[in-house]
Amino acid sequence: MSTHSEPQAHGSEEPTRRDFLYIATVAMGAVGVGGLAWPFIAQMNPDASALALSTSEVDVGSMQPGDQVSVMWRGKPVFIRYRTEEEIAAADDVSVDDLPDPSARLDIDPAALATNEARSIAENPAMILMLGVCTHLGCIPLSEAGDFGGWFCPCHGSHYDTAGRIRRGPAPENLPIPPYEFISDTTIRIG
């Protein structure tokens, strides 16, 4: 490569000093490329307006036993169901030991066991609030359907009971319960 006619005036340069300069330059360049890359990656994260929409509010004051509403929260449906006596009885009538997923899947208490009581709304145990997204591959389950009278996912046949717990089918987990609180006697804020 170095066949050009110039004499190698500085050919005897101490190699360590030169190596240090080259390594420092390359390292600094790598830092620059890394720093430049970050904004291009970070821009795909949820933006400020999406993060700000992380709460939804719903008024449940007019709900009657047997009613169900769906509210959008972070772009996904949240089911709120005011259950009938039979549905509550069916939900109470199962031992946690018999469930495929023994966890209550509470966002606020990951250790809770999947009893009907743990999954119900404390202020009104006839009601239940959970994310309406099948834990298998994200389809929306149908209500009052399936072998357990709760929810049934038509995509791959997952059966949930009246407390939203997986009982049969490919879904691995119970329907998760997001954080929520009553901000008035009848208004729930999700998120």
Place this chain on the structure above:
Amino acid sequence: MALFSSRMIKRVLVAALVAIVPATAALAAGGGKAPREQDWSFAGFFGTYDTAQLQRGFQIYSENCSACHALSRVAFRNLMEPGGPEFSEAEVRAIAANYFIEDGPDSFGDMFERPGRLSDRFPPPFPNQEAAVAAMGAYPPDFSLLAKARAPTRGFPNFVFDIFTGYAENGPDYIYSLLTGYDADHVNPEGELGHYNPYFVNGEYIAMAQPLWDGMHVYQDGSPETISQYSKDVSAFMMWAAEPHLNARKEMGFRVMAFLLIFGSLVYMTKRRVWSTVEH
């Protein structure tokens, strides 16, 4: 604060050149009179917003301007973000709750109004531009971008100097000049209905009457309650509304320039080393 005043540098440069090109300098003022340049905390290479000033500016906006001027691209949550007025979350929730936001439809299919939340944007005072014109006679422009949209072009030679001084405050300078530029003693010529203001970009008569007067707003922090101070504060607030990430931008700019200086020096030394054996 800026380490050095860009205005000072510019004055020296202007003085040097104005002597050479008096004819072209006179052309500098485009539509209205050239705005009077103010000292802004966010001017220059290291300038950042003055939080207290933005809070006062927001006070002027909400007590005075918001009856007619929208701020529709700004969300309530922006008021508590770093680099802005930085109100506390509780304060911003209280501000938001004062506004009614149309939401819906509810389960009956009806739209309803509810108090504002952090995620909402400032609702406009008029439902659309036509309604605003019908009520006001002229459209009161939205404040969200006005400080960047009203930047009078700077004639030669100023636009050349601006590159070196980093002058980018045409917008707030203009708004300040306009708000303080009314002349109460001016007698309109017959048939002219507007309000005389020599700084207005679009002719000398503006539809808006003088909006600010001495003492009409009460400041909690002891700042002077004058037209000048009110105008300055609301101009700064409008600059923030138009460019909310200015602080972050300049901070990153400083880091990038420092990086390029160091990296550039290393590359230059490498280049010298590589070429040292070749006459060129």
Place this chain on the structure above:
Amino acid sequence: MSGPSSYVPKTGVERWLDARLPVVRMMHGQFVEFPIPRNLNYMYTFGGILMIMLVSQIVTGIVLVMHYTPHADMAFNSVEHIMRDVNYGWLLRYMHAVGASMFFIAVYLHIFRGLYYGSYKEPREVLWILGVVIFLLMMATAFMGYVLVWGQMSFWGATVITNFFSVFPIVGDTLVQWLWGGFAVDNPTLNRFFSLHYLLPFMIFGVVILHVWALHVTGQTNPTGVEVKQKSDTVPFTPYATVKDLFAMVVFFALFAYFLFFLPNYLGHADNYIEANPLVTPAHIVPEWYFLPFYAILRAVPSALGGVLLMFGAIVVLFFLPWLDTSKVKSGSFRSVWFKAAFWVFAINAVWLGWLGSKPAEGWYVPAMQIGTVYYFAYFLIILPLLGLFETTKPLPASITDAVLSKAKTKTVASGAGQPAGATAAPETKG
């Protein structure tokens, strides 16, 4: 191109690939071993800078599209959404907007370097023409990108520019409606501009590959204009050109960063922060700064058709430049003082036309625009054809090596020390 490659695959994987797709061998031949004249100055670094700027515009553009909505009712809002809400959105959008200006700064310097050193002359005519094609595509891309913001200047700029086509007799109105997809600039126009703005950069990329291919067939020019004759005239591309180009890029990035972080709106127009309104025309419609010289030429004559033809002619004349310049001497450094004077007047005239382009076509601006336009065309159509026939040029060095060594002996400043092109033209350095 560079003769048989000396690339030797070291690992088994490299040998395997080399036998099937010798892409590493090609890159090694073109960007490592490739011989470049040893006397290139920093004006020859803008090609690499432009390559990086094209990549930068494509990458930031792809990312912006993830957040932008090409619809007349939502485009402006989505740009503001990027500026306010998207993570680092303000940075990416300013990189793209300021980057467009930086791209043009670099391309104009690149073109003027070519004009001074005669880079368009035999055997580089095709290389030059491909460059003009890239320039045209760049202008189309930049114009359509500016429309996507859907501010007042976007909308009215689009209206004015598309109306150029209405001046053509008979077909004009039909043509403009076809461009608009309606009876005015509206949502269909925005959508097709969006589609084309996304497509054209990749076409530019394709033509750039041809441009580099043509360059590597003929080899680069150099400040002496004497072709490479022997091995000692050249140095290998890597590390010599790579490290020098890298340094120039860092300096250029510093300029880019300065505008990006401290004056991001300096090169734009304030009216584009007002959402497009078909009912209100801004007081002065001006294009982005990089179109201003052509905008001045457009308005130099009272006839609309004449103005449009002149403006397109200002680009078309560049295609014929290789045959208009009759001088056998390539480099401006070895041509007469008359050439240098004519060249620098041309450069100043271009800036002057740019300033006039920002002014309304009234008063003394009009004759000034006319004088500028006349000189622009006279440079290509009269001065360059005639000057080459009559001027006395300086004696050329026998080879690049001779030029370099004689210069080193006279202990004058090396041409590679960051001097502008004009500095290397100083006759005393030629002894």
